[in-house]
Amino acid sequence: MDRFHAIIPAGGVGSRLWPLSRQDAPKFLHDLTGSGKSLLRDTWDRLLPLTGPGRIMVVTGRAHRAAVEEHLPALEDHNIVLEADPRDSTVAICLAAAILERREPGVIVGSFAADHLIGRLDLFEKAIREAVQVADAGFIATVGIKPTEPAVGFGYIREGARLHIEGAPSARAVDSFVEKPDLDTAKEYVRSGRFLWNASMFISRADLLLAELERNRPQLLEQIQELAAAWDDPARRGPAVDRIWPKLEKVAIDYAIAEPAAGDGRMAVVPGLFDWDDVGDFASLAKVNSGGRKTDLAILGEHARVLSDAASGIVVSQSNRVISLIGVKDIVVVDTPDALLVTTTEHAQRVKAVVDALKLTGSSNVL
């Protein structure tokens, strides 16, 4: 564990949570449970016992630097990696891994989304400790979440054979990653007992992670290594970024590394028994804020003034207005100073389409 570093890519806006999430107020900066802490800070706090404050690296956009530093006052200066512009998860994670490997050869890195919700931290810690053992044994490890329902909003991991790694009794090979299924398929997955939710956690020796990238995207690795070599030299970093960054391929780490590695038998999975949700849309936000009950209206917002006979759904109140709901079911109302969203939990996935439409219609100022 003393070689273990955490990487938090804090990039995604969370378009499906618009108008709560915005370009300048991305999902990871929000408190989505009324806990008083942002998702980013939650992520930091749960990694701290595993790493200590000096071994958590955050990769984020230049625009979010001040906010990230405010949410994470203990984040060390040299552990904040600022992206010139977003280049997807492969660049974010592999650049961080390459920088850490140069600073401290032989590190094990784990990447953790900045905007997921996790409960039962004892079980989270246990799973990560196992995953670090699996990484030390030469695998790229992931933690797959034991499904609690046939969710159609998540990708799944199909478990393969047991691996018999010391200190990681529950580790198995990854047979394959599968895309978000339809409901019938999801039910089959859950019934079979062989599928886990893909929570996008990757734990690996940094050198092996980069070697895997080299196999699949040799040019991208070369560019990332060039950036990493210049990163800690103030005179060289700027010119290197200016020269290389615009050429970096945007590709998700799932495609560039995890799926090919699984195909070649180099990917392992540790089942996670903790509570997990990616809070991907307002239906999910409603669920996590009503304690899993479907018969409560969830209300989010410090000064919410809601008068409602609705027995389900969610109200997010960011303005100070009185909000009245009458005779609406499974409703989603998101009330912000400059934009209002009204939809239902059933249609929550379609919010992203509105964001796209607003871009087209010249209303980017509310995005």
Added chain:
Amino acid sequence: MDRFHAIIPAGGVGSRLWPLSRQDAPKFLHDLTGSGKSLLRDTWDRLLPLTGPGRIMVVTGRAHRAAVEEHLPALEDHNIVLEADPRDSTVAICLAAAILERREPGVIVGSFAADHLIGRLDLFEKAIREAVQVADAGFIATVGIKPTEPAVGFGYIREGARLHIEGAPSARAVDSFVEKPDLDTAKEYVRSGRFLWNASMFISRADLLLAELERNRPQLLEQIQELAAAWDDPARRGPAVDRIWPKLEKVAIDYAIAEPAAGDGRMAVVPGLFDWDDVGDFASLAKVNSGGRKTDLAILGEHARVLSDAASGIVVSQSNRVISLIGVKDIVVVDTPDALLVTTTEHAQRVKAVVDALKLTGSSNVL
């Protein structure tokens, strides 16, 4: 017609149109069709050809004086009757009638709600001219609207025998007034061809209207006559109001005059073939703003910025916010700077209950 005066009681807030209608922005001051004119101004404009500007009297609350004068610049000073506080329609209409009768004995008065929508003004004028003939013949006349559908939101008038009054060929006795029916009853009413919608228009000789009140509420008439006697004397009006106003009974003119008069055969009705709606709730507002089609989302608001896939319902935009609707049907969204309402056209009648609840919960500042 040269003895005809119009009275416009402009009092009701229109609670079922909250949060658009408010104590300080009652329904009659709103433009509910995007015409650019308030309902009050529309009412004035449609009466003008029948009366001229000097013979329209407006009865309203003290708080609305400035707004009424702004909307009706041609309203003469002595024709605005300010209520100390609201005392329902009998006081509003009979006080105006008593004041007018003292100024010009033998007047015929017609009272017209300040907040209804009327189309086909040629037919409106025709009906009122007939009603004035009926009033001259000694009846209390009303204009009943020929139903276009089995509406359950309106009261109905049951027609009696034809009256054979010169200049009013379509006038009939009123058999009875009936309350808002259920759907089956409403269908029967429409099928029978003997029922008209009650649009709360009353046309009568002022002296006969007051005589009818005397029969049913002698004390109230006496109080009203005392007020009227003092009204045009600046020295006497204030003290009379202070003394009498708090004791005035609140009672609708339908109960205090129209129903008893119908029972005694002194009430007549002229059928109105014009378009009419009392715009009583947001379902009605949606209907009148979608041209009667049920497959259009009506949008009301000068600077409305609405992005929606909803094919029915209504959005009222009074803030400058972007409003997005996804996957909601028959929706009602009323977006004002300090209050938001989300309901459906089916539940539109229940908005009044929210207003009552807000009073109880100490949120009167948004009422």
